[in-house]
Amino acid sequence: MNIQDIISSSIRGDQKSQRELYEAFKVRWYMIALRYGKNKMQAEDILQEGLIAIFKNLHQYDHNKAAFSTWSTRVLINAGLRYLKKNSWTNTFKDIDDVYNLGDESETIYEQLSAKELTSLVQKLPTGYRLVFNMYAVEGYSHKEIAQELGIEIGTSKSQLSKARKTLRTYLENQLIKSTDE
Amino acid sequence: MNKMDDFFNKRLSDFNTAEEGWNVPSDQVWENVKDHLPKPEKKKKRFFFLLFGFVLLAAAFSTMTYFNSSKINELTTDQSATKNKVVAGSAKYNAEDNLQEQRTNTIAEAITNELNGDVTEVSGRKLSGDLNVNQVESVNHSTITDLSRILDKSKKVREREVSESVDKSVVMAQLLQNPLTARSIENQNILNETGSATFSATSFQAKNNQQSADFINEHNKTLNSFQEGSFQSVENILEETRVLYRSENIGILNTLPFTAFMINRNGLLPSAQNIPEGPLERLIEIEDEKRRPQEFGISYSLSAFTFLKSQTVIEEMDRFLIQARFKNLNIEYARWISNRWKFSTGVYLSKIDVNFGFTQFFNYDQSFMNESIATEYGNTVEESGANSAGNVRVSFINGLEPSEGELINIKGNVDISLSAIQVPLFLTHHRRRKKMEFFVGGGIALELIKEEQKNGLLNVFRDERLISSSSEIDDLQEVLPDYSIYGLTGFRYNLTDRINTGIGLKVNLSNVIFSTADVGIYYRW
Structure with a gap:
């Protein structure tokens, strides 16, 4: 069965197809959830929320507008944001500070770090940095869209992104040092 | 794009490898979620198949016409113009x-x-x-x-x-x-x-x-x-x-x-x-789907009894008289099950009040008197659908008993009332022509009929003078379930997008006398 058939069957409530769809995309969805949650447990919670949202809204998916992976990613992220908003959202985003301008240094030295290591570095970021960085750098949202989704100012989004980058750079250097020592 | 962003984007967007232990969720995730996912829909009531059973009963009486559904004639396009x-x-x-x-x-x-x-x-x-x-x-x-x-x-x-x-x-x-x-x-x-x-x-x-x-x-x-x-x-x-x-x-x-x-x-x-x-x-x-609206309507049926008042001359001065009044109200609900097929049901309320009367002259013969009355009168009443006239006996007023062979006149009448509640299950096929819509179909109506017989009287006259004590016929009442098979045809005219009116002919194939012509107004949504 192709993906469209699986989706159609899933909409009709066929549990086998629903499981099949989950198995086909679970890695993708979980990796996204890992980046938004601060740990594995939170990531699984986000994934669960996202799965329910995906399957409940599956009838709204239009294959002419976007690929299923793109659509489901968006739904998952929205579910993740809702989940995070329910859990200690206050003080997630700090006031605007000076914006740091980072140089465009080559990242080739960090190529040796695995996706797992990079994900764990993202997880370490404070929630605000993490969300903005994920949404901007990985998902491709604009600052305006991030501000709308998260209920913050555009300036806050920009500053959080800058801080996220700076913090990640520090993490990367430390991780690299750690890997070298090992 | 910032190079760091680009770096993370590339590395974290590679979902192709499932590395055990880190990017595969635990089985518990699916276990927690699966019960919250959409379930298969319960099978919708298959009105069509339920109705089909009833329609099979009426299949022998169906008057549906075959339409060539492969032709789409609603557009009167000149096909040469298409090219x-x-x-x-x-x-x-x-x-x-x-x-x-x-x-x-x-x-x-x-x-x-x-x-x-x-x-x-x-x-x-x-x-x-x-x-x-x-x-x-x-x-x-x-x-x-x-x-x-x-x-x-x-x-x-x-x-x-x-x-x-x-x-x-x-x-x-x-x-x-x-x-x-x-x-x-x-x-x-x-x-x-x-x-x-x-x-x-x-x-x-x-x-x-x-x-x-x-x-x-x-x-x-x-x-x-x-x-x-x-x-x-x-x-x-x-x-x-x-x-x-x-x-x-x-x-x-x-x-x-x-x-x-x-x-x-x-x-x-x-x-x-x-x-x-x-x-x-x-x-x-x-x-x-938009062409399959629901419909609600009220109609009135005209039947033979609506205008019935007849007097039949049996022989010379003998008369047989029927007067009837027909009251009716039909409430109908219909639902389109496809573009051209409609299933309808509802409640039809009808009442027929009939007054039977007869006057008959004959030469008095005591031995056959009561038998004749019972036979003639009873037959009359029974034919009307009511139950037997019961034991009808005539008693003459003292001193006024007629002589054998004397010409006497027996007059009698009875009121018969038939009340019916019908629940129709009809399937009709519709074709549209601009604002007109023609339909044909059939179905079955489940009925509950109440028969009443009352005010039965029998009197004997001689030279227009009453010579008997009035004999009353027992009142009777009975409630019976029944059914009727109908064939339908008619047309509708769309006054607006939602309101239409029309005339239909409902032929009662079980008992043609109860066929009706319906006039109604209907609302679609």
């Missing part, structure tokens, strides 16, 4: 010329002609800039609601051998008949003239407005294929139309100044219709 639409003046059309000078009929006319299937003659008239809003909106609506008919037409187009060397002007004329495609072409010309980069797909992508970019790309693809000279089927035109409609609904067209200019200039306003998302086939399904 070579008469485009007076459009043969001279040059795609580089100003489109406005080549404009055909008003949009309303073009759409109306499309729908009615008339050959459209291009008159060369300019498009009216004063097209009023209501006219446009109704035009847009009628375009949408006739998607399926237009697609049916497109099937016929494809079936014909359309040469690839079709004159470009003919294709252009077809496109122009669709106002949105015409607008799209005009938009493209304006775009070419202005050469504005603001409206390119790239600029929209840069602004992170992927929807707008997609629209522009689809739009350009359609026009490119036309300009390359390839014939575009009606279905593709409709696909483009759907894209344009969808784009309207998400406000893209309004963000493009030249489109707003075109809209204002041509008097075209964005359609208020919300086009459901989805593939074109789904739009057709939705349109078909």
